[in-house]
Amino acid sequence: MGIFQLNVHRSDANRSVLTSTSVEKLLWESESEAEYTIGWVRIMLGLVLFASGFLVSSGTAASTEEYDLNRLRVMALVTVFAFLALGITSLLLVISRRFRPWMAFVLVTGDAAILGLSLYFALDGIGLGGNWVAAVPTIWALPLLLAVGALRYRPLVQIWVTTATMIAVVGVVSVLGFRLFLTGIETTASLGELRESIGPLFSLPPYIMRAVILTLMGLTTVLGMVRSRRLLMRAVSETARRANFARFLPAEIAPLVGENEVATWRQGRRQQGTILFVDIRGFTAYAEKLDPARLSVFISSFRRRVMRATEAYGGVVDKFIGDGALVVFGIPEPRSDDCARAVECAHRLLTLLDQWNIKRGFDPPIRVGIGIHTGEMYYGLVGDDRRLEFTVLGDTVNVAAKIEQATKRFNIALLASETVVMQAGQQRSWEEVGREPLGGRGEHVAIFAYTGTTPIR
Known part of the structure; x- marks a missing residue:
């Protein structure tokens, strides 16, 4: 029992699995929230496109009646219903928890198809060529679709929506061709001047630049998503690492071992300290009478009382060992009253257990054995990055454990070494009950039992 170790980090493989699972769960939740928003x-x-389509058709009616206005308005209505249907579908999929990652590709393909059809019928209904696509308000839904797509944290989906929408727009331009004026309008001198002034803006080279800019916009959002995903992965991984680190280290020690202090703690330290061991008597026979659920509650209740007594007197629960515990006083720095606080902690724990027995009516009552010893000990972090452990070891630990075991033979709940009694300044309250070779080097250690009156706490 010379080494009592506390696991701080699990193996890299297990930690990677846990981190990966946490990240995937977080990304999945983000994906569902994104689809809900995009819905x-x-x-x-759809509502905006309907309004813009109506305004376009009304505004162009004053200039020409050569196209079917009703057809344009019908197509605007079809467009709004298409986007409404797609939005409602995505919302229902998320709300009903039926949404799956592959469905995002289908939904964005639907976005691109609706956008392309809306552009085509709007331009064709007015009688304009494909080069007028930039003049239709619907085209500016493209940047919006690219922008909201960045909510997904899925670069492949963003690449596909960029590609699909560009295919839709280029397809509309290719099918309708390039025409500067409305179909059926004859070119006059004034129109010739207009052609010279605005014609270059609707020619092929500017549209190539517009297409390149929109493509770069989509790719930029992809890069932003990749970067955000990497930062999220790193954040979750670091959080999981710190959580595991804090979880398995004693609560009083974890804040002292920062990222830059691990190397110092690995070097370890030898110093004076006081060790308290506590163990439940006859626990094996008692546990056999309990079902697993009740046993778990029992152990948890016992440990809470150990923690309460330890925290009250500035100790550190280094490790719970089944139905027992190892408590250290003097970490991270030794104090002159370590022994006195260890003794007070033992009394407090015995009082809490007496109250527990009365409250629960245990039959037979819960009894424990407590052994205390003080002396030089080693503590620090040992192991490599795959398995880092907090360790307390030395002859002092061995002696404290054997004193605790001696409580069975002497049938006394609390025993301490002579050194503890002397340093606590409580010689009048303790009585020697034996001297035994408890040390690792065969040294005889005087064992004392408490005979004083324990104050009611």
């Missing part, structure tokens, strides 16, 4: 964006987009 509402689709609904709002």
Whole structure:
């Protein structure tokens, strides 16, 4: 029992699995939230497109009656219903928890198809060529679709939505061709001047630049998503690492072992300290009478009382060992009253257990054995990055454990070494009950039992 170790880090493989699972769960939740938001964006987009289509058709009616105005308005209505249907579908998939990652590709393909069809019928209904696509309000839904796509944290989906929307827009331009004016309008001198002034803006080279800019916009959002995903992975990994580190180290020690202090703690330290061992008597026979659920509650209740007594007197629970515990006084720095606080902690724990027996009516009552010893000990972090452990070891630990075991033979709940009694300044309250070779080097250690009156706490 010379080494009592506390696991701080699990193996890299297990830690990677846990981190990966946490990240995937977080990304999945983010994915569902993103699709929910994008679903509402689709609904709002449908309403905006309907309004813009109506305004375009009304505004162009004053200039020409050569196209079917009703057809244009019908197509605007079809567009709004298409986006509404797609938005409602995505919302229902998320709300009903039926949404799957592959469905995002289908939904964004639907976005691109609706956008392309809306552009085509808007331009064709007015009688304009494909080079007028930039003049239709619907085209500016493209940056919006690219922007909201960045909510997904899925670069492949963003690459696909960029590609699909560009295919839709280029397809509309290719099918309708390039025409500067409305179909059926004859070119006059004034129109010739207009052609010279605005014609270059709707020629092929500017559209190539517009296409390149929109593509770069989509790729930029992809890069932003990749960077955000990497930062998220790193954040979750670091959080998981710190959580595991704090979880398995004693609560009083974890804040002292920062990222830059691990190397110092690995070097270890030898110093004076006081060790308290506590163990439940006859626990094996008692545990056999309990079902697993009740046994778990029992152990948890016992440990809470150990923690309460330890924290009250500035100790550190280094490790719970089944139905027992190892408590250290003097970490991280030794104090002159370590022994006195260890003794007070033992009394407090015995009082808490007496109250527990009365409260629960245990039959037979719960009894423990407590052994205390003080002396030089080693503590620090040992191991490599795959398995880092907090360790307390030395002859002092061995002696304290054997004193605790001696409580069975003497049938006394609390025993301490002579050194503890002397340093605590409580010689009048303790009585020697034996001297035994408890040390690792065969040294005889005087064992004392408490005979004083324990104050009511």
